[in-house]
Amino acid sequence: MSLELCVIEGDGIGKEVIPAAIDVLRCVAPNVTIHRAEAGWETFLRCGTSLPNDTLRMAHECGAVLFGAAASPSYPVDGYSSPIVQLRRGLQAYANVRPTRYLPVPTAREGVNLVVVRENTEDLYVGHEHTEDEGRTGIAEKVITRGATERVARVAYEMATRVGRKKVTIVHKANVLPQSDGLFRSVALEIAQEFPHILTEELLVDTAAYWLVKDPTRYDVILTSNLYGDILSDMAAAWGGGLGLAPSLSVGDKVALAEPVHGSAPDIAGQGVANPTAAILSIAMLLRHHWGRHEDALAVEGAVCDALREGNHTSDIYTEGAISTDDFTRRVCAHLTS
Ligand code: GGG
Numbered sequence: 134m135s136l137e138l139c140v141i142e143g144d145g146i147g148k149e150v151i152p153a154a155i156d157v158l159r160c161v162a163p164n165v166t167i168h169r170a171e172a173g174w175e176t177f178l179r180c181g182t183s184l185p186n187d188t189l190r191m192a193h194e195c196g197a198v199l200f201g202a203a204a205s206p207s208y209p210v211d212g213y214s215s216p217i218v219q220l221r222r223g224l225q226a227y228a229n230v231r232p233t234r235y236l237p238v239p240t241a242r243e244g245v246n247l248v249v250v251r252e253n254t255e256d257l258y259v260g261h262e263h264t265e266d267e268g269r270t271g272i273a274e275k276v277i278t279r280g281a282t283e284r285v286a287r288v289a290y291e292m293a294t295r296v297g298r299k300k301v302t303i304v305h306k307a308n309v310l311p312q313s314d315g316l317f318r319s320v321a322l323e324i325a326q327e328f329p330h331i332l333t334e335e336l337l338v339d340t341a342a343y344w345l346v347k348d349p350t351r352y353d354v355i356l357t358s359n360l361y362g363d364i365l366s367d368m369a370a371a372w373g374g375g376l377g378l379a380p381s382l383s384v385g386d387k388v389a390l391a392e393p394v395h396g397s398a399p400d401i402a403g404q405g406v407a408n409p410t411a412a413i414l415s416i417a418m419l420l421r422h423h424w425g426r427h428e429d430a431l432a433v434e435g436a437v438c439d440a441l442r443e444g445n446h447t448s449d450i451y452t453e454g455a456i457s458t459d460d461f462t463r464r465v466c467a468h469l470t471s
Pocket of ligand 1: 200201202203204205206214215216217218392393394395396397
């Protein structure tokens with residue numbers, strides 16, 4: 134089968150970790166065809182849009198996308214909206230799967246093995262915001278629908294069933310937001326009934342955050358809405374050793390979008406020191422879940438673990454003895470080609 138991959142490096146360290154991940158992909162799939170496309174803040178400054186139509190078309194055509202990072206400003210810019218949020222919605226890549234598993238680095242916690250399944254297309258991220266009262270009041274609309282909740286819940290429970298996970302924790306704040314989070318809760322619980330072999334529990338998001346800090350090993354699968362999933366998955370990533378090691382895959386009915394959980398990291402961009410592990414492990418998720426190449430996925434994950442176990446690390450893990458993005462990538466590739 135020929136593999137077609139749309140590659141969008143985006144901003145900042147996206148330009149460093151994505152080429153690294155492609156180098157690793159080529160070790161296991163030398164015939165992959167790469168279609169380059171652009172998106173991000175720099176694209177906006179150059180073209181007046183953060184996600185050109187050509188990019189979205191290419192992403193649709195390939196069906197598989199590797200995205201680096203976006204660097205959206207935290208203040209309103211006329212005509213700008215987040216390219217990654219647009220891309221996830223435009224592709225209807227509606228479930229964002231973010232695993233956190235112990236990796237052999239001193240910053241990771243042994244025994245952690247959880248996955249956050251985050252709804253990816255709605256909630257506050259629909260971006261319906263406005264100001265009133267001459268800018269003294271900011272208002273954002275939170276959208277939760279039955280359809281989007283059903284499909285993300287099915288992804289969570291079907292994945293749990295497929296990979297032999299035992300428990301799904303539904304996370305919401307339905308006691309304060311009964312119309313929106315209340316709908317998420319009731320629809321997720323309805324879907325849960327179709328999967329009686331999986332234990333279901335529910336937690337309010339604040340309690341869920343408390344337990345994620347106190348004992349992350351209590352979690353198996355966390356199913357939640359967009360904003361809570363964004364926050365909880367970054368928290369979880371700390372237990373996996375750090376954001377530099379945290380992969381993700383957004384899945385829909387037709388497409389899959391692999392991207393590291395981390396952002397563009399402007400503080401270290403351009404220095405060649407970014408950790409490519411999250412991007413490389415995102416490629417492994419694409420290999421396994423989208424292309425069905427389980428052996429290749431295992432080989433990539435094994436090579437990353439071997440490289441880390443030997444003590445190879447970038448400076449986000451710890452500074453003493455840290456190596457560059459390229460050197461770390463070479464060590465991973467060496468394990469795949471030896
Ligand atoms: N790779 C994920 C990523 O770029 N995260 C940062 C993020 O969510 N940015 C949103 C944006 O800048 O539009």
